Amino acid sequence: MKLANPEIRNLMKEKHIPVYAVAAVMGVHENTVFRRLRFELSKDEKADFCRIITKLAEQQEK
Template sequence: MLERNQDIRQLKKGIPNWLIAERLGIHENTFIRKLRKELPKEEKLKILAVIDELKQELGRD
């Protein structure tokens, strides 16, 4: 099975989906559904930035 948005999935390991969704201002289910299809570059960059922020705040690598 082809996994879409692999870069996001790998980077977010250890960070709950609900926390990322909350920071994006969307529901957790909406975030999970977004990952089903390859995201546009702009949206992907926004999500990756949120994940980086959360990693810094949580002290994760």
């Protein structure tokens, strides 16, 4: 079975951003993030995830 949203999952791995950090920014539980990633996201939702992950990675570098 192929996982949905591989680009989001790979970006989190590449940037070393844990799911709980993304969930904290979104204001949801980390299980909610996993549930949202189960099915293919819209372009807007993917852009939001990418923006959050990139922002967290930049903060981590400082």
